[in-house]
Amino acid sequence: MPMPAPEIERLIKARFPDARIELRDLAGDDNHWAAHVVSAAFKGKSRVQQHQMVYDALGGRVGDILHALQLTTAVSAD
Numbered sequence: 001m002p003m004p005a006p007e008i009e010r011l012i013k014a015r016f017p018d019a020r021i022e023l024r025d026l027a028g029d030d031n032h033w034a035a036h037v038v039s040a041a042f043k044g045k046s047r048v049q050q051h052q053m054v055y056d057a058l059g060g061r062v063g064d065i066l067h068a069l070q071l072t073t074a075v076s077a078d
Contacts, residue, residue: 002030003066008058015057016041018076026070034070042075 005023012019016039026032035054042050050073055062062069 003033003061004030005033008033008035008066011059011061012037012054012057015053020076026068031067033066033068034072036072036074038074038076040076042073047073 005025008023009021012021012035016037018040020038022036024034026034037054041053045053051071054071054073055069058066058069
């Protein structure tokens with residue numbers, strides 16, 4: 001079952017209201033996404049912890065409803 005970009009953004013923004021999110025549909029099927037998420041909430045966290053935070057925000061949908069997510073994260077400079 002595909003997951004459209006607005007739904008992915010909604011879930012991430014619910015957890016990280018300040019997030020800047022760039023999404024790219026890698027296969028044109030709403031099932032394989034590349035996401036770049038920037039948030040102040042990532043400050044002081046390792047890259048692995050940042051990714052875990054985003055996966056947690058998606059509530060277990062990665063690998064199920066959302067087949068694949070190529071994720072990069074960064075700490076906002078704000």
